[in-house]
Each structure stands twice: as structure tokens, then as C-alpha cells.
Amino acid sequence: MATNELHNLITVDLIRLMVESHLPYETTEKLDYARVINPVFEGTTGVEKWRPQAWPILEALSKLRPDSPGGMPDMLAYLPPATDPDFPTLALGLQLFLDQAPSQVLKGVNKRWVVSYFADLALHYGQQLQALPPHQNPGNWECWKACATPDYFIAVRFWLSAPFVHHERTAEEGLAFTEATRVFVEETFGVRDPYRDQPEKRNDLYGFPNMVKEGPPQGPLDVPTGFFWLACVMDVHKPPLDKFGRYPYRDRASGRATTAEEEEWIKESAIFPRLPDDIATKIKEDVEAGIWSPLMKPE
Numbered sequence: 001m002a003t004n005e006l007h008n009l010i011t012v013d014l015i016r017l018m019v020e021s022h023l024p025y026e027t028t029e030k031l032d033y034a035r036v037i038n039p040v041f042e043g044t045t046g047v048e049k050w051r052p053q054a055w056p057i058l059e060a061l062s063k064l065r066p067d068s069p070g071g072m073p074d075m076l077a078y079l080p081p082a083t084d085p086d087f088p089t090l091a092l093g094l095q096l097f098l099d100q101a102p103s104q105v106l107k108g109v110n111k112r113w114v115v116s117y118f119a120d121l122a123l124h125y126g127q128q129l130q131a132l133p134p135h136q137n138p139g140n141w142e143c144w145k146a147c148a149t150p151d152y153f154i155a156v157r158f159w160l161s162a163p164f165v166h167h168e169r170t171a172e173e174g175l176a177f178t179e180a181t182r183v184f185v186e187e188t189f190g191v192r193d194p195y196r197d198q199p200e201k202r203n204d205l206y207g208f209p210n211m212v213k214e215g216p217p218q219g220p221l222d223v224p225t226g227f228f229w230l231a232c233v234m235d236v237h238k239p240p241l242d243k244f245g246r247y248p249y250r251d252r253a254s255g256r257a258t259t260a261e262e263e264e265w266i267k268e269s270a271i272f273p274r275l276p277d278d279i280a281t282k283i284k285e286d287v288e289a290g291i292w293s294p295l296m297k298p299e
Contacts, residue, residue, distance in 0.1 A: 015093035021046030027148040033226020034219025088138040098122035111253035207236030209269035252280035255287030
């Protein structure tokens with residue numbers, strides 16, 4: 001159910017700002033894909049521009065969690081009809097907000113909300129978008145080809161895949177989404193993804209932390225080279241899920257006990273910050289008591 005409060009907070013201007021912050025280039029540009037990759041890994045996606053507007057929305061959404069009356073909120077209710085010409089852009093912007101804003105704004109004990117509520121909400125919304133008819137689905141080239149280059153559309157697909165890759169329950173969906181984009185790139189540019197011939201890299205249990213530590217390839221980058229690297233980054237999210245059934249670095253934020261094998265993986269990965277003991281203890285107590293502590297406003 002949509003609420004008047006959220007309708008007033010989730011503005012078209014904010015949604016467009018999310019798109020402009022995460023895809024800071026024109027839809028018709030031919031892109032150096034270093035411009036697509038670098039902001040993701042340098043953390044320069046304009047959070048300072050939209051952070052003040054994000055907090056009240058996240059707080060309002062936290063009151064609509066699944067154990068509240070009405071269940072998971074229908075975020076499509078905050079967009080214009082799917083027949084609106086601006087729907088693909090606005091649908092993308094709202095997906096960016098749901099997937100990116102919680103992790104970039106919420107800290108400390110609020111991390112439980114990031115991994116155990118907002119991740120579900122972003123996934124639910126992403127699945128709603130993918131269930132739309134092809135001519136209305138913002139992940140479909142049909143929605144963009146009249147106003148965007150393939151370069152831009154491929155970046156759109158990258159961001160739309162994020163909730164599926166980030167969620168612990170949808171590894172196969174995330175893999176399939178990335179594969180569909182990979183095929184689009186191969187067919188559009190007439191090249192084969194070289195990572196197809198590197199299963200040892202794509203299936204490496206430490207593939208994701210290793211790629212993060214290595215950093216992206218240096219620009220300038222053509223679209224295939226840049227996207228194929230991004231696709232491999234997305235693919236290597238899956239081996240830890242295959243091994244552990246979850247992302248071990250989220251255990252403390254989820255109130256879960258971490259196994260010795262998971263601890264070893266986290267230690268060897270050497271990229272994941274450890275949630276402080278007092279915060280992890282508080283989250284665990286809330287989970288065991290079946291309660292949710294209200295969101296604490298960031299300082």
C-alpha cells in the first residue's frame with residue numbers, strides 16, 4: 001500500500017538524481033567504460049547530493065516492513081504508469097535508491113536493516129520490474145533503443161542486476177541476468193567474453209575479494225572490455241554462496257553465528273570491515289527476541 005508520506009518524499013527529482021549520480025553521462029554518448037566502472041569502485045556515486053533526502057524515506061519505509069500490516073510494500077505505486085515515456089528512467093532510479101541508499105546511508109546497528117529488510121525490498125521491486133511485459137521492462141533494449149546508445153543501456157543492465165547479485169537467495173537469477181547482458185554485448189559488438197574461457201577465475205571462492213583488491217583495468221576502455229570485467233565481478237559473487245549458502249561477511253549484521261570456516265574466508269579475503277562486537281551483540285539479541293530496533297538517525 002502506498003502512503004501519502006512516501007509519495008511526498010519519493011519525488012521525481014530525487015529519482016532522477018539517483019540516475020544522474022550513478023550514470024553521470026548522457027544516454028546518447030559513446031562511453032569510455034572506465035567512466036562506468038571507476039565510480040562504483042571509488043565510491044564516487046554522488047551520495048553527498050542525495051543523502052539528506054534519503055534518510056526520511058528509509059525511515060518511512062522501515063515502518064512498512066514485512067511483519068507490519070500489509071506486508072512488503074509495492075514500490076511500483078510510487079512511479080508513474082509503465083506506459084509513461086519516463087517510466088524506464090524513473091524505474092531505474094527507484095531501483096538505484098532501494099539497492100544503494102541503505103548501504104551508503106545506514107551504519108552501525110542499522111546494518112541489520114540493510115541486509116535483512118532493504119535487500120528484500122530491493123529484490124522484490126527488481127522482480128516486479130522483470131515481470132513487466134517486455135515493452136515496459138526497463139531491462140529490455142526495446143525500452144531504450146530510441147533514446148540511448150547500447151553503451152548506456154548496458155550500464156543500465158549492470159545496475160538493474162545488482163539486487164539479484166547482492167541477495168543471498170537469488171544467486172542463479174543474478175547469474176542469469178548477467179549472462180543475458182553478456183550475450184547482448186557479444187552480439188552487439190561482435191566479440192566473445194574472454195572470461196568464458198577462465199572458469200577457474202569465475203568460480204574462485206576468493207574471486208570477488210581478489211578482483212576488488214586488484215582493481216579494475218585501466219582506461220580508456222571499450223564497452224566489451226569494461227563490461228566483461230564487470231560481468232566477472234558479478235559472477236564471482238556466487239562461489240561464496242555455493243560454498244556457505246550465504247555471504248559470511250553479513251553474518252554479524254544478520255544476527256547469525258559465524259562458522260570457523262567462514263571466519264577463515266573473511267580473514268583471507270581481507271576486504272570486509274568487521275561490525276563492532278557491541279553492535280553485533282545488540283543485533284543478535286534483537287533477532288533472538290523477534291524484534292526490530294527502530295532505525296537510528298545517522299549523525
